[in-house]
Structure formats: C-alpha cells, structure tokens
Amino acid sequence: MKYWLMKSEPSVYSISDLKKDGQTYWECVRNYQARNFMTRDMQIGDLALFYHSNAQPSGVAGLMKVCGAAVADPTQFQKKSDYFDGKATPDNPIWFCIQVQFLEAFERTISLDELRTTPGLSELLVLKKGQRLSIQPVTKTHFDQIMEMAAKKSQPPKGRT
DNA sequence: GCCAACGTTGGC
C-alpha cells in the first residue's frame, strides 16, 4: 500500500465535487512524471490526500482511495479541450488517468502554513521549494501524521488564545 | 498580477 498527495485547484475540481460524485477519473494530468506515478506505481487501494492548490487556504482538504487502474485520459482526444494532444491516438494514448473514490472531506483544510510549522513534516515534498508535481508520493509516516492532524478539530499553526 | 522554479520545445 502506497500513499500519495494529489493536487487540484478547487475552482476546477474540489473535495466537495468528489464527495458529490463519489468517484471520478483523475483527468488532465499532463506531466510525464505524474503520469508515470499513475501508470507504474499506483495500485488499487492506495490512499491519496486531496490537496487544494491556488486556494484560500491551499492545503490538504480530504482523503480518497485509488479505485481504478490507469486508463487512457479521454480529454487528450477532445479537440475542443484545453487538454487536447494531437500526438495521441486511441491506439496510442499518451496520457492516462486513474480512478479515485471519495473517502473523507476534512473538517478544515490543513493549510500549507500548518503543514510547514508541524515538526516532522519538513521533508514532505509539497513543502519543498519549487516542487510543482501534481502527484507526489507521501511516506506512511507523513501520511499518518497528516491524518492525525485532520482528526483534531482545530489545530492552529501558532498559539491562539 | 507578480514572479521563482521548473518542464518542454526546438534550433543547431
């Protein structure tokens, strides 16, 4: 069992959308490294943190489970799509998406600020400078720690009275 | 909207 962090802009697709849909195909990934994680390393049953990027605040917003193996991303064939790729054909797709299932929407987003100020998470990839990968592996230790933070009702990053 | 950091493209 592996653990992941997957980014999405909530204005495009948020944890609430996933909650409503139940499950979805993780479409529109156009980065080879992220694609390779999906096609080579992800397995059904893996758990993934749903990360809101370009959000207020940005951070981890929920939990989902990989529930379907990688299939060709249909958006690469759609001429009108921003994600159309003229080099891809149905016989020779370039981009793939796995299927994810909603598990949980956290009561609050665990913000970047909170992640940054939590001891033990300094090696979390999403906190590293310039780390833009939209799909990132997460260690079990980090995953467990973030889930613990999510379970606490409120854990402001700095002392508040 | 700015811009740093990174990925991709394409000329050579």
Added chain:
DNA sequence: GCCAACGTTGGC
C-alpha cells in the same frame, strides 16, 4: 545532446 526561449505551476 546542449541550451536558450518559452510555457506552466502555484504561492503570495
């Protein structure tokens, strides 16, 4: 295969 130019990501 190098690398400059360009495009994208994503925090702020």
